[in-house]
Amino acid sequence: MxxxxxxxxxxxxxxxxxxxxxxxxxxxxxxxxxxxxxxxxxxxxxxxxxxxxxxxxxxxxxxxxxxxxxxxxxxxxxxxxxxxxxxxxxxxxxxxxxxxxxxxxxxxxxxxxxxxxxxxxxxxxxxxxxxxxxxxxxxxxxxxxxxxxxxxxxxxxxxxxxxxxxxxxxxxxxxxxxxxxxxxxxxxxxxxxxxxxxxxxxxxxxxxxxxxxxxxxxxxxxAVEDEDDASARTTDAADAADADDRPTVAVAADDAFRFVYAATREFLRKRAEVVTFAPTAGDDLPDCDGVYLPGGYPELHAAELSASPALSTLADRAADGLPIFGECGGLMALAESLTTVDGETHEMAGILPADVTMRDRYQALDHVELRARTEALICPEGRTLRGHEFHYSEADPAIDARFAFDVIRGKGIDGEHDGLTEHRTLGTYAHVHPESGAFDRFVDAVAESGGGSRNGHDSSRAQH
Known part of the structure; x- marks a missing residue:
């Protein structure tokens, strides 16, 4: 091409x-x-x-x-x-x-x-x-x-x-x-x-x-096209062999959750059955083995999100151990509350112990690098993960909040850490790409949760 x-x-x-x-x-x-x-x-x-x-x-x-x-x-x-x-x-x-x-x-x-x-x-x-x-x-x-x-x-x-x-x-x-x-x-x-x-x-x-x-x-x-075609054929064959074991991933997709890389959508569809839902339109969380909440504009739709049955269901399923991954806007929706620039505070899912407030100026804009403090939903302990952050909101975590990552580069949540975690829920300010390997690990966790195991899936994606 x-x-x-x-x-x-x-x-x-x-x-x-x-x-x-x-x-x-x-x-x-x-x-x-x-x-x-x-x-x-x-x-x-x-x-x-x-x-x-x-x-x-x-x-x-x-x-x-x-x-x-x-x-x-x-x-x-x-x-x-x-x-x-x-x-x-x-x-x-x-x-x-x-x-x-x-x-x-x-x-x-x-x-x-x-x-x-x-x-x-x-x-x-x-x-x-x-x-x-x-x-x-x-x-x-x-x-x-x-x-x-x-x-x-x-x-x-x-x-x-x-x-x-x-x-x-x-x-x-x-x-x-x-x-x-x-x-x-x-x-x-x-x-x-x-x-x-x-x-x-x-x-x-x-x-x-x-x-x-x-x-x-x-x-x-x-050469790269031929290599990728061969890899895709191997993956397709593996998918066909265990199609019944493919986990179901629910992906939020509406005006509040819209920052998704094309490669992320492609990857999730290759590894899982993907169902979408629109929390701001009143959709409840569909039956699934895991949830992905992308970034977007939750601050523009905070009232609709607060009233959505999906957030209550997310809280219940999170307590049961459902794997949930939220990026930036997803982190905001998983928090205790979200305060808009107009000073209006709305209750969110309440899974992650933090209150989020919108600011007039952006709080972070950079490529980031994170190191996992422990086994995380998207990264093994001790490994590093690269991503990107750009947000106008500021998260105020509870004193006893648990973080999944130390920040090597970037700001994260408090300048030193990113990735609030509770149960099997993870919320980061960082956006990550499938080439980082993060979504391989996420789907593996979802597969375990859903009873179909895809551990051992080999990836040629970059590891840092």
Whole structure:
């Protein structure tokens, strides 16, 4: 599968809109587009899915390791993979540049051209030369001008570019190409999708032939694809052999619980029977052997959650030893209470001994690394686990609260620990990816709980 990375010179230059425009332009030629996102973000991929009707792949070397990231890329399908970068091209230790280099993909540089012409070319040339000076094996192939007018403005940008930089087109300066924001970033793709008319207007300025010519299939792709196919056949055969022993995992899926990586959904469906439920819509917890509560926006739906029968049932089942794993928003729902920014306090499931309060500013934003203090639901004792945290809430745990992890990097719950645990319930501020091995261990625990054992399931996922 050929691929290309859409990177920005900085945050806020219009990478997401540019990515959607490129996807739309490719789709209009009849090509199948596989969207992807560099970094741990959940929100931008939701816009990819709304625009392309295909789940976006998460590509993050910290969460997945380089080999896991390549596997995740290879599990996509289509004619062209369009990877949206994060922040500026070179920003961060797991930057978009590092992702593009590891995947051997060319970079289309998005430059805000609203107040420049020749300077756009100078900026792009500097970004190209910086790669070589930094020792990166990176191909900054050319420029996509964001918020650029046509006519003289566009011509000035194109003519100023040196021969080694391709002009990939422009995104017009339109108000309807701005996606609304809230405290965790942009609004989700199904809340504020760009209309077909708007996307078409943005796609009109894309040089599709230039994008197709620049995109390439990495040399490593075929080998990883073959390896993953062989692994999938082995796993499918094992699943078929013990289909009756597959445990049932209930996954919360509604407006409060929506931050799930595509790879997580795929993994759970391979290892278990997945049933979804919507606590904010009044759904009770379905019959299951284990529960996964993803992150999301419980603070926006605290009243509905508090009134949901699912939270009471969760508390009862947790006391019986049901394995329950909650990430960030899931942790908040499993706590004693949740206080919104308006000062309203709502009772939550009451399984984990902590009160959660929303703050005006974010409390943590970083890649994290945790070490298990004891045998944890998602990690063996003494092993480390990598993830990501981004939250505006603050948890105040009880004095006698038990923690599953020491924090090596990040903030966690109290700056030193993450993973409140009670019975067989675990709630973390950290989001983890299946490539970490965390969901292997979780499903194994669920299988034991449900009477069907899948211990011994071999995984090639990264272990840290």
């Amino acid at each position: 050929n691929g290309v990375v859409i990177a920005g010179v900085a945050s806020g230059v219009g990478k997401t809109v540019a990515t959607l425009a490129v996807c739309r332009a490719l789709q209009r030629t009849g090509r199948v587009v596989q969207p992807a996102k560099a970094g741990p973000d959940f929100i931008d991929p939701s816009h990819h899915e709304a625009a392309t009707w295909r789940a976006s792949r998460t590509l993050d070397p910290w969460l997945e390791g380089e080999s896991g990231m390549r596997r995740n890329y290879a599990r996509g399908s289509g004619d062209v993979c369009v990877v949206e970068g994060m922040m500026g091209l070179y920003d961060g230790e797991t930057s978009t540049a590092r992702v593009a280099e590891a995947l051997s993909l060319p970079v289309v540089l998005v430059v805000d051209a609203s107040a420049g012409m020749e300077s756009v070319a100078a900026t792009a040339l500097g970004f190209r030369e910086y790669a070589a000076r930094s020792g990166l094996d990176l191909d900054v192939a050319g420029v996509l001008a964001s918020r650029a007018h046509g006519g003289r403005h566009e011509d000035g940008i194109r003519e100023a570019l040196p021969d080694e930089l391709t002009y990939f087109g422009r995104i017009p300066p339109r108000e309807d190409l701005e996606i609304p924001e809230r405290h965790l970033g942009l609004e989700m793709g199904d809340e504020s999708p760009l209309s077909t008319e708007t996307l078409d207007a943005a796609a009109d300025g894309i040089d599709v032939d230039a994008i197709v010519d620049a995109a390439r299939e990495p040399e490593w792709f075929a």
